[in-house]
Structure formats: structure tokens, C-alpha cells
Amino acid sequence: MSYEQVEEAWKLSEAARDYVKQAGREVSNQELFEKVFVPSNMVDVERTQREAGDPPKLFLKSPYGLQYRPDYKDWIPFRHGPVNLPPLDLGS
Numbered sequence: 860m861s862y863e864q865v866e867e868a869w870k871l872s873e874a875a876r877d878y879v880k881q882a883g884r885e886v887s888n889q890e891l892f893e894k895v896f897v898p899s900n901m902v903d904v905e906r907t908q909r910e911a912g913d914p915p916k917l918f919l920k921s922p923y924g925l926q927y928r929p930d931y932k933d934w935i936p937f938r939h940g941p942v943n944l945p946p947l948d949l950g951s
Contacts, residue, residue, distance in 0.1 A: 864921040868936035871899055872925055875934050888915055888927060891934075896925075 878895050879886045896902050896917055906918040917925040918939055925934040 861922075864919075864923050865936060867901060867921065868919060868923040868925060871896065871901060871919070872934045872936060874899070875925075892917070 875891050875895050878891060892907075897904060901919045901921070903918045903920050907916070907924075910916065910918065914927045914929050916927070916937070916939075917934065919925070922938055923936050924939050926937045927934055
């Protein structure tokens with residue numbers, strides 16, 4: 860479950876990068892929020908609006924989110940909550 864959630868965060872990051880590439884211009888984070896992030900239905904909008912910070916963070920409904928890196932002008936995943944991993948089967 861945790862691996863899939865990280866993958867979802869990376870896919871959302873890639874969707875933002877693709878949107879900017881397709882636009883062929885500088886795109887504001889607000890535009891990405893409205894056109895890419897919110898329509899994904901993965902974003903915890905209330906928490907993001909409450910705790911976004913500077914540089915901004917985007918909180919997903921999973922334990923992961925995206926953090927903006929101004930130096931690279933991109934969004935990368937970060938963990939903001941506990942992760943429930945399945946128990947390891949060590950073969951008794």
C-alpha cells in the first residue's frame with residue numbers, strides 16, 4: 860500500500876511537469892493547483908490551504924504530499940504522516 864501511495868505522488872508530480880511542458884510557458888503554482896492537483900482528487904485541499912507554507916507544500920489524502928523546490932521549479936514527494944507497512948514474513 861505504501862509503495863503505491865508514493866507512486867501516486869510521483870505520478871502527480873510528473874503530471875505537473877507535463878502540464879508546464881505542454882503550456883510552453885512559466886506556469887504559476889496556483890494554476891497547477893487549480894488545473895492539475897485539485898482535479899486529481901488526491902489532494903487534501905483544506906489541509907493544503909491551512910498548512911501550505913513557503914516554499915509551498917501540497918498535502919495528499921495519503922501520508923504523502925508534494926513539496927515545491929524553487930531552485931528546480933518542480934514538485935517532489937515528501938511524507939507527512941505515518942506509513943502502515945505490512946508485516947515482514949521472515950519464514951519463521
